[in-house]
Amino acid sequence: MNDMTQSPQGPGDDDRWIDRMLDEMADLPVGEVPDALMSRVLADADAMLPPPGGRVARAPWWRQFVESLGGWLAVGGLAAAAATGFAVGLGGLESIGVNVPWSLEYESYYDGTGAFDAFGWDMEEG
């Protein structure tokens, strides 16, 4: 039996008296489960018993998809291979003179100054 009349003293006492209260509740004898309760629970189970061969829930679609590919390890490998393939593909484009997206710069993409010069507008204003 816990002594519930001790005074809280010093740091951490909040915890100790709360601990004692909770422990006192935990120590309460619960007693036997009434047979009537067990009977009612079983009766409910019988009443709700699915028919023989009833269904069992299937895994969600994303889990089925991952499992169909061979699990998370396989999906990780597949993702790594796809990323590598994408990078290699872009590298190949660069080697034949096509600018890959990360090498494009504003100046080379749109040279406005050159276009104005071509029309001779700078001459007219000068």
Added chain:
Amino acid sequence: MAMALDTDPQTDDADLLARYALGDAGAARVLTVRLTPRAFAQAVRMLGDRAEAEDVAQEAMLRLWRIAPDWRTGEARVTTWLYRVVANLCTDRLRKRPRMSVPLEDVSEPADPTPSVEARMQSEARRDAVRAALADLPERQRIAVMMRHFDGASNPEIAQALGIGTEAVESLTARGKRALAAALKGQVSALGYEEG
């Protein structure tokens, strides 16, 4: 009714539930023997009333039978799911209870150490106050505190039940107990303590 033995101790709860979903009445019997006493004990501790605890345990088990066909093995433990259902059903009942039909201040400290009617009333009032304070905690704090103190659960067990990291359990439990202490602070003396 003699139904105390788990006749299939090797089989996992989730497997038994899957068998029940396929129409196996024997699986229901094993699950009833295995899980109903736990649900009942938890409800008695939370509610302090055996009749109410019976209702809660039956309702929680009913929900288990209902969810069986949709149970997804591997996503949660049956015992953890049931623990939360019982805790929430008890909390709903505790929140609907009138608070403190006998004010704690009116229950004086017994002079005689043998448990008198007054002493028993004070103990019961103390437990009611703790139950009410527990019911007011956020769900995760409440479950962490209850699992730790009522079931002696370890940090990894609590972490698994709540789906959090083991390192977070200590702070969750500590916050729960601090909130309990704050809620009960003004009643320390009446609860059987002397304020320091």
